[in-house]
Amino acid sequence: xxxxxxxxxRLLDIMDELREKCPWDSVQTFETLRCLTIEETFExxxxxxxxxxxxxxxxxxxxxxxxVFYAKIASETKLFDISDVINQLCDKLIRRHPHIYGDTSAxxxxxxxxxxEKIKLQKEGNRSVLGGVxxxxxxxxxxxxxxxxxxxxxxxxxxxxxxxxxxQEELSELKKExxxxxxxxxDELGDVLFSLINYARxxxxxxxxxxxxxxxxxxxxxxxxxxxxxxxNRKLTDLTLEEMETYWQEAKHNEQ
Numbered sequence: 001x002x003x004x005x006x007x008x009x010r011l012l013d014i015m016d017e018l019r020e021k022c023p024w025d026s027v028q029t030f031e032t033l034r035c036l037t038i039e040e041t042f043e044x045x046x047x048x049x050x051x052x053x054x055x056x057x058x059x060x061x062x063x064x065x066x067x068v069f070y071a072k073i074a075s076e077t078k079l080f081d082i083s084d085v086i087n088q089l090c091d092k093l094i095r096r097h098p099h100i101y102g103d104t105s106a107x108x109x110x111x112x113x114x115x116x117e118k119i120k121l122q123k124e125g126n127r128s129v130l131g132g133v134x135x136x137x138x139x140x141x142x143x144x145x146x147x148x149x150x151x152x153x154x155x156x157x158x159x160x161x162x163x164x165x166x167x168q169e170e171l172s173e174l175k176k177e178x179x180x181x182x183x184x185x186x187d188e189l190g191d192v193l194f195s196l197i198n199y200a201r202x203x204x205x206x207x208x209x210x211x212x213x214x215x216x217x218x219x220x221x222x223x224x225x226x227x228x229x230x231x232x233n234r235k236l237t238d239l240t241l242e243e244m245e246t247y248w249q250e251a252k253h254n255e256q
Contacts, residue, residue, distance in 0.1 A: 012082065015068050019076075030073060037066045049212055095119060117152030129153050140208050143197045151201075160202040167195045217255075224251035 018025040044059035046052075068082060075081035096116050098104035106112045117129060129152065133145045150156060157163045174188040200207040225247040229236045239247075 011064070011068055015065075015072050019072055025069075028069065028073070030070060033066060033069060037063070040066060049209070049216070113148070113152050114154075117149060138208075140193075140197060140211070143194050144201060144207060147198050147201055157198070157202070160199065163195065163199045163202045167192070167199050170195045220255075221248050221251040224248075224254075 020026065040059060040062045044056065044063060047056040047059050067085070071080065071082035071085050094101045096119055097112075098115065098119070099106035099112065104115060106115055120129075120132065129149050130146055133142055133149065135142075137145065147156075157166070170188065170192045174185070174192050176182075177184045177188045197207045200210065225239070225244050226236055228247045228250075229239055
């Protein structure tokens with residue numbers, strides 16, 4: 001037996017047993033698992049960003065458990081089971097890769113992406129190109145996916161210079177509204193962020209990844225300031241801004 005199939009069967013058998021015998025597992029529902037699944041997804045994301053591959057392996061296992069758990073709960077009321085989940089996925093993969101399983105041509109990733117969007121509209125019955133973007137997704141990720149999907153049907157800027165010009169235009173409009181103490185500041189700030197995300201896409205940078213790296217960099221540098229304050233037996237609030245800046249630059253230098 002293929003060791004992959006053997007391992008998956010082992011997981012299914014354990015899930016059946018836990019659902020039957022464990023006081024905690026036996027009372028879980030779709031709703032009680034939902035927030036835990038979101039938490040596991042963030043933990044996987046953290047492992048990926050940190051390039052912690054042993055932890056990534058563990059977190060992938062945790063996510064797989066959740067998928068099997070949802071399918072097990074659904075099978076108990078005959079909604080669907082794990083075979084339905086897998087077969088539906090396989091059917092979708094075949095349908096969305098006609099350049100592999102059909103007679104459609106795709107020479108690069110962009111053409112594959114464009115084919116996907118056409119298939120979603122024509123064969124899968126999506127009412128809108130943007131219909132597949134989850135409403136509950138974080139705003140930055142949602143903006144990026146909206147722009148990607150619009151690009152898939154040809155609604156996009158021609159080049160990165162056009163997008164950069166748009167960023168500059170939106171920044172000017174934001175500054176104008178701020179100076180005028182307008183009630184449109186929030187709208188204009190949103191436009192600036194949206195245009196920056198668009199620019200990131202054009203220069204092939206994932207904005208969420210970029211921001212997360214900056215978050216981590218800020219945390220590391222700020223914690224260096226805290227450590228230096230502690231070493232000098234002072235409270236962080238006792239440091240002057242100039243002293244904090246000195247330690248900040250020190251941390252920055254140590255990164256190089």
